[in-house]
Amino acid sequence: MIKEKTKSILQNLPERADLVVAAKDRSREEIKQTIESGAKIIGENYLKQAKANYAFLGAKVKWHFIGHLQKNKVRKAVKIFDMIETLDSLALAEIINKESERIKKVMPVLIEVNSASEPQKFGIFPDEVLEFKEKVSRLPHLQVCGLMTMGPFIRDSEKIRPYFRKTKEIFDQIKNKNQGNQWKYLSMGMSSSYKVALEEGANIVRVGTAIFGPRQPKK
Numbered sequence: 001m002i003k004e005k006t007k008s009i010l011q012n013l014p015e016r017a018d019l020v021v022a023a024k025d026r027s028r029e030e031i032k033q034t035i036e037s038g039a040k041i042i043g044e045n046y047l048k049q050a051k052a053n054y055a056f057l058g059a060k061v062k063w064h065f066i067g068h069l070q071k072n073k074v075r076k077a078v079k080i081f082d083m084i085e086t087l088d089s090l091a092l093a094e095i096i097n098k099e100s101e102r103i104k105k106v107m108p109v110l111i112e113v114n115s116a117s118e119p120q121k122f123g124i125f126p127d128e129v130l131e132f133k134e135k136v137s138r139l140p141h142l143q144v145c146g147l148m149t150m151g152p153f154i155r156d157s158e159k160i161r162p163y164f165r166k167t168k169e170i171f172d173q174i175k176n177k178n179q180g181n182q183w184k185y186l187s188m189g190m191s192s193s194y195k196v197a198l199e200e201g202a203n204i205v206r207v208g209t210a211i212f213g214p215r216q217p218k219k
Contacts (some may be wrong), residue, residue, distance in 0.1 A: 023210030
């Protein structure tokens with residue numbers, strides 16, 4: 001079923017959109033099946049799992065970090081990942097820049113937008129994104145490529161639409177100010193909401209449960 005679901009999602013995505021397979025707590029064999037079905041980007045929430053999966057699957061695919069990145073994990077993360085989608089503070093940006101410089105790498109990143117302005121969640125509040133983007137764009141070993149948002153946790157995907165729309169508006173605001181082709185990715189939507197996110201302009205969607213089924217409870 002994993003292969004069939006992966007193929008179905010890929011076939012129904014618009015040409016402009018990329019699928020990130022959210023591999024949190026999934027087995028190597030499950031991830032391998034998605035790759036065999038055409039998936040080209042694997043998203044990881046945890047560095048420990050990412051290291052193990054990367055050692056097994058290597059550079060067959062691109063690797064995106066889609067969880068909260070702890071500062072003490074950055075040195076290892078910049079070696080593995082092709083993109084960090086969850087840049088959520090200037091302090092984190094400076095460490096990513098420093099560690100990327102150390103290995104002579106320019107790290108593509110997305111700014112995580114806390115689109116519902118929820119104080120308990122990570123991410124940059126919507127009214128602070130433009131200023132934050134200007135600051136992190138000055139760091140030479142970061143390539144700031146766009147925005148990412150989770151949106152609030154609401155089961156009804158229609159109720160998340162306004163938060164996706166707000167993030168797209170910010171994305172377009174920045175795009176209209178900046179010339180060049182670096183600013184191009186808008187990562188929004190997960191298994192329950194990616195179709196709405198695509199309608200609101202997402203060109204990266206992060207899908208796990210709709211491919212693998214519900215995660216088994218940890219024993």
